[in-house]
Amino acid sequence: MTDSSAPSTSPGDKTATLTATLAEEAGHGDGAAGLLGSDATPAVTLQGVAVSFGDHVAVRNTTLSLATNRVTALVGPSGCGKTSILRAVNRLHDHTGGTVSGTIRLGELDVYAPGTSPELVRSKVGMVFQRPNPFPTMSIFDNVVAGLRFNGVRSKALLAEAGEAALRHAALWDIVKDRLRDPAVRLSGGQQQRLCIARALAVEPEVLLMDEPCSALDPVATGKIEALITELAQHVTVVLVTHNMFQAARVSDDTAVFLLGEDRVGELVEVGPTGEVFGSPRDERTRAYVTGHIG
Amino acid sequence: MSDLPFDVPVTAGAGAGVRVGAGTLAGLTRRDAVRAAACAHLDRRRRLGRLATVMCVGALALSLLPLVALVVYVVSRGLPALSGGFLVHTPTPEGIPGNGIGNAVVGTLIIVALAMAMAVPVGLAAALFVVERPGRLSGALRLAADVLTGTPSIAIGVFAYLTFVLAFGYSGLAGSFALAVLMLPIMLRADEEAMSTVPDELWEAGLALGSPRARVVRSVVLRSALPGIVTGNLLAMARAIGETAPLIFTIFGSQFFVFRPTAPMAALPLTIYTNATEPYADAQRTAWGTALVLMVLVVLLSVAARAVAAYLHRKAR
Numbered sequence: 102m103t104d105s106s107a108p109s110t111s112p113g114d115k116t117a118t119l120t121a122t123l124a125e126e127a128g129h130g131d132g133a134a135g136l137l138g139s140d141a142t143p144a145v146t147l148q149g150v151a152v153s154f155g156d157h158v159a160v161r162n163t164t165l166s167l168a169t170n171r172v173t174a175l176v177g178p179s180g181c182g183k184t185s186i187l188r189a190v191n192r193l194h195d196h197t198g199g200t201v202s203g204t205i206r207l208g209e210l211d212v213y214a215p216g217t218s219p220e221l222v223r224s225k226v227g228m229v230f231q232r233p234n235p236f237p238t239m240s241i242f243d244n245v246v247a248g249l250r251f252n253g254v255r256s257k258a259l260l261a262e263a264g265e266a267a268l269r270h271a272a273l274w275d276i277v278k279d280r281l282r283d284p285a286v287r288l289s290g291g292q293q294q295r296l297c298i299a300r301a302l303a304v305e306p307e308v309l310l311m312d313e314p315c316s317a318l319d320p321v322a323t324g325k326i327e328a329l330i331t332e333l334a335q336h337v338t339v340v341l342v343t344h345n346m347f348q349a350a351r352v353s354d355d356t357a358v359f360l361l362g363e364d365r366v367g368e369l370v371e372v373g374p375t376g377e378v379f380g381s382p383r384d385e386r387t388r389a390y391v392t393g394h395i396g
Numbered sequence: 397m398s399d400l401p402f403d404v405p406v407t408a409g410a411g412a413g414v415r416v417g418a419g420t421l422a423g424l425t426r427r428d429a430v431r432a433a434a435c436a437h438l439d440r441r442r443r444l445g446r447l448a449t450v451m452c453v454g455a456l457a458l459s460l461l462p463l464v465a466l467v468v469y470v471v472s473r474g475l476p477a478l479s480g481g482f483l484v485h486t487p488t489p490e491g492i493p494g495n496g497i498g499n500a501v502v503g504t505l506i507i508v509a510l511a512m513a514m515a516v517p518v519g520l521a522a523a524l525f526v527v528e529r530p531g532r533l534s535g536a537l538r539l540a541a542d543v544l545t546g547t548p549s550i551a552i553g554v555f556a557y558l559t560f561v562l563a564f565g566y567s568g569l570a571g572s573f574a575l576a577v578l579m580l581p582i583m584l585r586a587d588e589e590a591m592s593t594v595p596d597e598l599w600e601a602g603l604a605l606g607s608p609r610a611r612v613v614r615s616v617v618l619r620s621a622l623p624g625i626v627t628g629n630l631l632a633m634a635r636a637i638g639e640t641a642p643l644i645f646t647i648f649g650s651q652f653f654v655f656r657p658t659a660p661m662a663a664l665p666l667t668i669y670t671n672a673t674e675p676y677a678d679a680q681r682t683a684w685g686t687a688l689v690l691m692v693l694v695v696l697l698s699v700a701a702r703a704v705a706a707y708l709h710r711k712a713r
Binding site: 191193196197219220221222223224225227228230232234235236237238247248250251252297300301304 | 596601604605607612615620
């Protein structure tokens with residue numbers, strides 16, 4: 102292809118076609134208020150957030166609002182801090198030793214205030230990981246209600262009801278309703294991932310963080326998860342980290358693009374409604390990235 | 397070229413048509429020269445491989461020989477002692493028939509059970525600390541465990557004598573204490589090993605649900621590590637059950653059935669020790685018989701450990 106530092110935009114150029122395709126895929130941004138729009142209430146706001154591991158800063162100065170009940174995709178090349186930002190929202194860096202600075206708010210709750218317990222944050226913010234990680238010692242049902250049990254729910258009736266609701270939500274109920282006592286690891290990879298989604302939903306989170314949830318799945322399973330994500334956004338705010346720009350274009354309402362800065366530190370480059378980010382990116386680096394010239 | 401599904405134009409220098417100018421392979425094409433070298437190399441590897449296999453089998457036989465000899469010897473010398481009732485009778489004076497080691501069997505079972513009751517919870521808790529709070533203290537704990545593992549068991553016996561026996565007198569409980577000290581470091585390392593193999597993804601899955609850390613440890617980490625923990629602890633027990641030295645200084649021995657652990661008790665290893673050092677043929681036969689019983693007990697325990705671990709593993713699948 103041509104010189105990567107100066108992407109050509111002449112008609113008929115492949116890059117222009119790709120941009121058009123991505124914008125077309127994202128065509129369902131049907132004029133609804135984007136996350137920069139005025140009437141969207143933010144479910145999560147990040148103010149000047151940076152994440153570092155020891156001396157290494159993974160991502161810096163990220164300011165971003167995530168609109169309630171919309172799907173926001175975080176895209177960008179490997180190592181640009183998407184996942185670090187995601188894990189900052191539910192304080193998972195507490196476990197792995199990363200340091201988070203700046204302010205993150207869940208609605209009114211200051212996530213990193215001294216009095217805020219990480220458990221409270223995590224019960225409001227569900228998470229789905231790259232590789233399906235059901236608890237291998239538990240049955241399908243026990244996996245779904247694990248979060249409820251861990252949080253002290255004892256009532257059998259409530260567990261059964263919440264478990265079924267979560268499995269229905271994750272489009273898994275019809276498949277597993279007759280084998281709820283089977284070990285969870287007997288399910289296929291895609292089903293395991295939907296089980297993990299159900300497990301996260303059972304705790305009734307307000308926000309669902311998804312860290313490349315399809316990267317270990319085949320295209321069919323990926324399609325099912327993507328359909329599910331669109332569904333879920335009716336009840337919960339979804340934040341989706343993905344490498345796959347077509348996936349971002351297909352399922353997200355808003356897109357935030359992260360890239361590596363000159364000094365190899367990740368930074369937020371552009372954010373906006375997905376159709377706009379892919380169709381008419383305002384930042385030159387975004388344009389280069391979404392057309393495949395960098396990253 | 398014929399092994400390719402399509403024709404590739406071969407230019408000079410691609411290897412096929414070029415002839416090698418010098419050496420033993422002179423006159424061959426470069427490709428044939430490479431093939432010839434590879435074949436010769438493969439032949440050499442094959443001969444070496446055969447030699448290595450023979451040596452490995454030899455080493456295996458050599459290392460199995462003492463074990464087999466020991467088993468055969470103990471069985472052949474021990475079997476004559478196993479008359480009816482050997483396992484349930486109490487010892488009789490020399491020359492009187494109806495000798496038995498029932499009291500030692502009972503004593504060993506009680507002493508080891510109590511030792512497990514002391515060592516297992518402490519080992520688990522210490523291992524959990526080492527896994528959960530890596531740092532200088534954990535490093536020191538781990539080092540202490542390694543040193544303790546290498547400590548001669550007689551030293552542990554003396555330690556138990558000085559701390560326990562001098563204060564409370566000879567008793568089965570003192571023996572349990574000594575065996576617990578002996579097992580503890582083995583258990584700690586086995587438990588730690590089992591817990592640290594639990595993937596971080598499961599930790600995170602648990603934490604991300606909003607669970608308190610302690611709950612994640614109990615319901616996810618310990619549960620996933622259970623097969624390894626059970627195996628490790630049972631193997632530590634199999635090791636301790638045959639130890640004599642820690643018992644010499646602690647349980648004193650007894651000729652009667654004793655079910656009260658605060659009193660002096662008998663145990664299988666001690667029975668072997670005392671009988672084997674007697675000048676009477678009867679006593680020495682008893683020692684061999686007891687050794688056979690103890691050996692079978694250890695084998696059974698090891699097999700049980702494996703079976704339990706395999707069962708838990710299968711359940712986890």
